[in-house]
Amino acid sequence: MAEIIDLVLLGMLAITAFNIIFIKDLFTVVMLFGIYSFLSALIFVNLDAVDVAFTEAAVGAGISTVLMLGTLALTGRKEKASSHKTILPLLVVCVTGAALIYGTLDMPLFGDPDNPAHQHVAPRYIEDSPQEIGIPNMVTSVLASYRAFDTLGETAVVFAAAIGVLSLLGLPKRDRATIQSGLKSHLVLRVVAKMIIPLIVLFALYVQFHGDYGPGGGFQAGVIAAAALILYALVFGLPMATHVVPPRVLKALAALGVLIYAGTGVVSLFLSANFLDYSVLAEDPVAGQHIGIIAIELGVGITVFAAMLCIFYAFAGQTERKNIQ
Amino acid sequence: MIEIISSVFLIVGAFFSLTGAVGIFKFPDFFTRVHAASVTDSISTILIIFGLILRTDFDLVAVKLLFILIFMLLTSPTASHALAKSARHGGLLTLAETRSDKKVGDD
Amino acid sequence: MLVLSATCIAILSVMALALARALKADTVYDRILGVNMFGTKTALFIALMGFLSGRPDFLDIAIVYALINFLGMIAVLRFFEYTAGDENQEQEK
Numbered sequence: 195m196a197e198i199i200d201l202v203l204l205g206m207l208a209i210t211a212f213n214i215i216f217i218k219d220l221f222t223v224v225m226l227f228g229i230y231s232f233l234s235a236l237i238f239v240n241l242d243a244v245d246v247a248f249t250e251a252a253v254g255a256g257i258s259t260v261l262m263l264g265t266l267a268l269t270g271r272k273e274k275a276s277s278h279k280t281i282l283p284l285l286v287v288c289v290t291g292a293a294l295i296y297g298t299l300d301m302p303l304f305g306d307p308d309n310p311a312h313q314h315v316a317p318r319y320i321e322d323s324p325q326e327i328g329i330p331n332m333v334t335s336v337l338a339s340y341r342a343f344d345t346l347g348e349t350a351v352v353f354a355a356a357i358g359v360l361s362l363l364g365l366p367k368r369d370r371a372t373i374q375s376g377l378k379s380h381l382v383l384r385v386v387a388k389m390i391i392p393l394i395v396l397f398a399l400y401v402q403f404h405g406d407y408g409p410g411g412g413f414q415a416g417v418i419a420a421a422a423l424i425l426y427a428l429v430f431g432l433p434m435a436t437h438v439v440p441p442r443v444l445k446a447l448a449a450l451g452v453l454i455y456a457g458t459g460v461v462s463l464f465l466s467a468n469f470l471d472y473s474v475l476a477e478d479p480v481a482g483q484h485i486g487i488i489a490i491e492l493g494v495g496i497t498v499f500a501a502m503l504c505i506f507y508a509f510a511g512q513t514e515r516k517n518i519q
Numbered sequence: 520m521i522e523i524i525s526s527v528f529l530i531v532g533a534f535f536s537l538t539g540a541v542g543i544f545k546f547p548d549f550f551t552r553v554h555a556a557s558v559t560d561s562i563s564t565i566l567i568i569f570g571l572i573l574r575t576d577f578d579l580v581a582v583k584l585l586f587i588l589i590f591m592l593l594t595s596p597t598a599s600h601a602l603a604k605s606a607r608h609g610g611l612l613t614l615a616e617t618r619s620d621k622k623v624g625d626d
Numbered sequence: 627m628l629v630l631s632a633t634c635i636a637i638l639s640v641m642a643l644a645l646a647r648a649l650k651a652d653t654v655y656d657r658i659l660g661v662n663m664f665g666t667k668t669a670l671f672i673a674l675m676g677f678l679s680g681r682p683d684f685l686d687i688a689i690v691y692a693l694i695n696f697l698g699m700i701a702v703l704r705f706f707e708y709t710a711g712d713e714n715q716e717q718e719k
Contacts, residue, residue, distance in 0.1 A: 536670075
């Protein structure tokens with residue numbers, strides 16, 4: 195059954211990808227990209243990679259769609275006809291594709307237990323993490339404890355991305371609350387959005403603090419919480435959203451998250467252990483690991499939430515400015 | 520017994536969602552198509568989620584399913600309504616209106 | 627088990643039909659309708675798949691799907707409210 199589902203999903207994925215290449219209307223392309231993300235997340239679920247699917251659905255289908263639509267609102271929705279010849283690029287693509295397919299022939303078989311990926315460090319994590327870290331979701335223990343330094347790097351990348359977008363686009367000013375925007379005429383939508391948004395925030399908190407036990411964690415929770423505020427901004431207008439969470443606060447929050455993460459590492463340094471070794475944070479090493487993981491997941495969540503919302507504010511602020519002029 | 524009831528719920532739900540999928544191809548104008556899609560969406564969500572709840576041990580999983588049900592029952596009709604309203608706002612006509620327009624034009 | 631598989635296949639075919647509608651549509655609204663239907667059916671499909679493979683923790687993802695689908699719909703509609711006016715003006719010119 196799983197194989198049939200996989201084949202059908204991959205088939206739909208290929209059809210969607212081909213249509214994305216040939217359709218010229220960029221608005222349609224953005225919507226198809228949303229479907230593409232949903233499909234690839236479904237494939238991840240089918241492969242049992244639940245945490246990856248979580249991230250792909252939240253970031254790929256949600257935030258990316260919103261940001262790409264924001265870009266289209268600034269640039270226009272028709273793709274320019276290309277003026278140059280397409281034969282040479284086609285040839286290059288075909289040759290590269292053939293080389294890649296030839297390369298896969300040397301790859302180990304899918305799902306073979308003797309594959310290098312299953313022999314290297316994975317057995318150690320699987321055997322020792324219940325004693326060393328003691329949380330049920332092994333993905334979280336690898337991500338937040340064994341590979342904490344990598345995750346710190348990723349968080350810093352998200353932070354840097356927010357800084358980059360802000361330096362290019364700039365945040366909207368807060369005092370423009372007099373301008374009416376949002377979906378004014380959709381009364382039903384406004385009422386339902388009011389009911390839904392608290393539920394979304396609640397779910398984000400659940401994902402944040404349940405990440406040790408089930409799929410989820412700081413990244414996903416940050417994105418979901420940002421999605422709640424983006425929904426608010428879309429329905430009630432950007433000025434209302436900047437009234438709730440001012441851009442000034444967001445800048446501070448984005449930095450605060452990285453600070454909490456790195457600060458946890460520094461604390462463990464002062465307690466005479468390695469950087470980001472949480473075992474010394476409490477008397478019992480396993481309890482120390484728990485405290486450390488909760489602290490850094492909180493840092494990741496805050497930074498991702500603030501960075502995503504900052505980027506959305508920057509795009510939406512530009513669109514509003516364009517509409518006013 | 521519960522298994523049989525759950526199976527009936529699931530099969531009827533699947534049947535309704537299939538009729539919805541046929542509906543978005545076969546109905547003549549956009550507003551009837553929205554109608555087909557949104558009504559069958561709601562009923563098949565209710566039936567399938569209830570069918571699944573009967574298969575749980577009525578623990579946290581059932582609560583989560585209930586949460587999904589509430590969420591989808593709030594959002595899905597709202598999205599359809601907003602879409603239909605936006606289409607109306609954007610100047611899309613129903614089939615009857617298109618026909619009567621033509622008649623006026625012929626006269 | 628058989629019933630679950632059958633329901634899964636039915637939902638999968640509904641998803642395929644919705645995708646076909648999204649790819650080949652008369653108006654943009656039909657396209658959005660197809661995308662929306664695809665999203666809601668995906669959430670149901672994940673819930674079913676969790677039961678089929680005996681891992682109901684998948685349900686968290688079904689919630690995210692339902693949520694993100696709604697967000698996407700609202701974003702698309704908002705985009706439309708803003709740009710539809712521009713297009714009409716272009717056509718008038």
